[in-house]
Amino acid sequence: MARNKILNIGITGASGSIYAQRLLHYLDASPEVEQINLIITASGVTVVREELGIKISGTKQADVTELLGRTSDKVKLLPAKDIGASIASGSYPVDAMCIVPCSVNTVGMIATGIVRDLVHRAADVTLKEGRKLILVVRETPLNKIHLENLLRLQQAGATIMPAMPAFYHRPKTIIDLVDHFVYRILDHLGISHSQATVWQGRCHE
Numbered sequence: 001m002a003r004n005k006i007l008n009i010g011i012t013g014a015s016g017s018i019y020a021q022r023l024l025h026y027l028d029a030s031p032e033v034e035q036i037n038l039i040i041t042a043s044g045v046t047v048v049r050e051e052l053g054i055k056i057s058g059t060k061q062a063d064v065t066e067l068l069g070r071t072s073d074k075v076k077l078l079p080a081k082d083i084g085a086s087i088a089s090g091s092y093p094v095d096a097m098c099i100v101p102c103s104v105n106t107v108g109m110i111a112t113g114i115v116r117d118l119v120h121r122a123a124d125v126t127l128k129e130g131r132k133l134i135l136v137v138r139e140t141p142l143n144k145i146h147l148e149n150l151l152r153l154q155q156a157g158a159t160i161m162p163a164m165p166a167f168y169h170r171p172k173t174i175i176d177l178v179d180h181f182v183y184r185i186l187d188h189l190g191i192s193h194s195q196a197t198v199w200q201g202r203c204h205e
């Protein structure tokens, strides 16, 4: 019998931790998701504190409650330093991984096959096992090294989804803007959601 999805979510130290917060909100609520393994890098902790005003440690399950605003049986926090965690092995059955937001530091690490934490290792495993890896990269402007690393990762099988929100749905609030982009991540993770993200053609008003 087919099981529900097991996903890895990495939060790194790029701007845009609200994308991760909203994605976790939807994944936790989805009946199609069985488990979410969450890893937050040390810089990710700093940016979450800075942008969301939430004090997390990156090492304790209580971080999940802080991020979601509720407890969760599905989201399991794995410390970024725990290189021996289950998801460090390709034998662990993960359907996909999304790093959101993804710093250009982490992009560089994955692109060169260097492993310094569990985010890098889990991403490396995702690629080597031929599974879906989504990188919500955020930096601007991008230099030649960033662009070459991103091309290398795209050619290695990763899906590059720069954190570029759209405006054609006429967002009224930051949450409108963020959620529309999060729905596109859900589309790529193969998770159903109630929001129409398919452009229906130009409106003639």
Ligand SMILES: Cc1cc2nc3c(=O)[nH]c(=O)nc-3n(C[C@H](O)[C@H](O)[C@H](O)COP(=O)(O)O)c2cc1C
Binding pocket: 011, 012, 013, 014, 015, 041, 042, 043, 044, 046, 047, 050, 102, 103, 104, 105, 106, 138, 139, 140
């Ligand atoms: C408030 C803040 C915002 C940052 N924004 C970005 C960003 O948008 N993109 C980026 O690549 N790095 C950004 N950085 C720098 C990264 O956090 C830094 O390069 C760090 O080493 C990344 O480590 P990690 O990839 O292990 O999370 C930011 C740092 C801080 C403190």
